[in-house]
Amino acid sequence: xxxxxxxxxxxxxxxxxxxxxxxxxxxxxxxxxxxxxxxxxxxxxxxxxxxxxxxxxxxxxxxxxxxxxxxxxxxxxxxxxxxxxxxxxxxxxxxxxxxxxxxxxxxxxxxxxxxxxxxxxx
Amino acid sequence: xxxxxxxxxxxxxxxxxxxxxxxxxxxxxxxxxxxxxxxxxxxxxxxxxxxxxxxxxxxxxxxxxxxxxxxxxxxxxxxxxxxxxxxxxxxxxxxxxxxxxxxxxxxxx
Numbered sequence: 001x002x003x004x005x006x007x008x009x010x011x012x013x014x015x016x017x018x019x020x021x022x023x024x025x026x027x028x029x030x031x032x033x034x035x036x037x038x039x040x041x042x043x044x045x046x047x048x049x050x051x052x053x054x055x056x057x058x059x060x061x062x063x064x065x066x067x068x069x070x071x072x073x074x075x076x077x078x079x080x081x082x083x084x085x086x087x088x089x090x091x092x093x094x095x096x097x098x099x100x101x102x103x104x105x106x107x108x109x110x111x112x113x114x115x116x117x118x119x120x121x122x
Numbered sequence: 123x124x125x126x127x128x129x130x131x132x133x134x135x136x137x138x139x140x141x142x143x144x145x146x147x148x149x150x151x152x153x154x155x156x157x158x159x160x161x162x163x164x165x166x167x168x169x170x171x172x173x174x175x176x177x178x179x180x181x182x183x184x185x186x187x188x189x190x191x192x193x194x195x196x197x198x199x200x201x202x203x204x205x206x207x208x209x210x211x212x213x214x215x216x217x218x219x220x221x222x223x224x225x226x227x228x229x230x231x
Binding site for chain 2: 038040047048049050052061063064097099104105106107108109110111112113114115
């Protein structure tokens, strides 16, 4: 059974780079069973915002509103998915979820991590 | 890439049915059969309820059903139960991108 666990710094200073990782257990991150891994965020009390996806092949698609600041990648040596968001500001404060598309749908998130809280503050 | 439109809240009594709508455009909901629905209890991660407009993952009760007509998708919860009180989000493929709805709070009266 595939499980996801996000990790991050908790607190990030404005203008710095946010770095998050998502440890995948139960399957390889580039398994043929996986279509892509994605990141979604949710400000406190608000809705879900799609951030982007990284395919098992390593290709990426980013949200147009975040594209200029965002990098997502796979690390097959550690079986982790990573997210880097540059030049953060207060509106980047949110719970960040890692999620996976396990292949039987072109676009859906079959499995989610519990999320990690990120606060941008000086 | 605008968020899909959902009602802020819907409510119903136990045993009743409620329907949540999700309105987009021909660039997302209307253009692709890749609408998914998620249930999120407070403090928890979202859970997939429906994918590809109408399909239920194994383990999701058949009380949850969904459909799409034009640019609007709908999720129906039949035989409402107390445990169904939660937030529900729709999601659609939008030609490379993915877009979520703003979410609907379902209250069981």
